[in-house]
């Protein structure tokens with residue numbers, strides 16, 4: 001497991017990180033979100049040893065992370081760092097060899113990644129001739145070339161088209177299934193919601209929420225939504241819910257009601273009652289959108 005323990009970082013008088021603590025668990029994808037300037041890049045730079053913390057530590061498997069450990073990590077920095085004039089295949093093979101891979105291993109892995117990322121046709125083109133999105137794909141390949149022990153990715157999805165996002169997501173999921181801890185920052189909350197198992201929300205240098213997305217409210221909770229229709233598709237009336245013991249109605253408008261249940265399992269009984277009163281068009285637990293969690297946590 002990769003753990004950030006009490007990281008504080010000052011730039012002069014400015015406290016960019018204030019006692020930041022969270023875990024990136026193997027086999028789980030951890031999303032790192034926060035407004036511009038919240039401190040995500042600073043945290044990632046400290047994890048990768050590019051920047052020193054003012055205080056605090058990064059732990060790897062329960063002990064202090066070393067430079068040797070970091071060499072096995074895959075990193076996608078905010079300032080992308082590839083060679084513009086070098087052919088993309090040559091450069092990926094070069095990175096693989098820097099990480100100690102033999103020539104044929106590095107070439108096989110390069111070809112596999114270029115194929116998976118839809119770039120095999122461009123393998124002999126110089127990086128600078130590729131579109132920015134395609135350059136980003138090469139950057140992802142560079143982070144994955146040596147089968148990293150952990151992945152730390154700063155805005156890996158920014159600027160990617162939906163197809164590229166999908167192929168990247170597939171690759172990252174494979175890493176996660178291979179028990180690699182993956183931390184990625186993103187402003188694309190819909191994507192974070194789709195991808196993440198765990199979430200860390202940073203606001204002005206402090207962790208304001210952290211843990212499994214489902215527990216932070218991203219999964220189904222005890223709030224339900226019922227939509228009833230009348231005969232011939234006229235709106236029904238869901239007002240009867242106000243009189244049901246254990247039901248706390250949040251809102252009713254015609255046939256649509258949003259309500260909380262005091263007792264787990266009570267939803268089946270409510271559904272039976274609803275059906276006995278008229279056509280039920282919709283009955284489902286209400287998901288709390290990640291954007292709401294984010295707004296609430298960073299208010």
Ligand SMILES: Nc1ncnc2c1ncn2[C@@H]1O[C@H](COP(=O)(O)OP(=O)(O)OP(=O)(O)O)[C@@H](O)[C@H]1O
Pocket residue numbers: 011014016034035036037038039040041042043
């Ligand atoms: N080298 C530096 N010198 C001075 N201040 C810095 C430096 N690096 C970062 N900061 C400040 O630290 C704070 C956190 O910045 P950081 O880049 O980590 O935020 P971020 O969450 O990654 O933002 P974004 O989403 O915009 O990339 C900001 O106020 C930033 O101005």
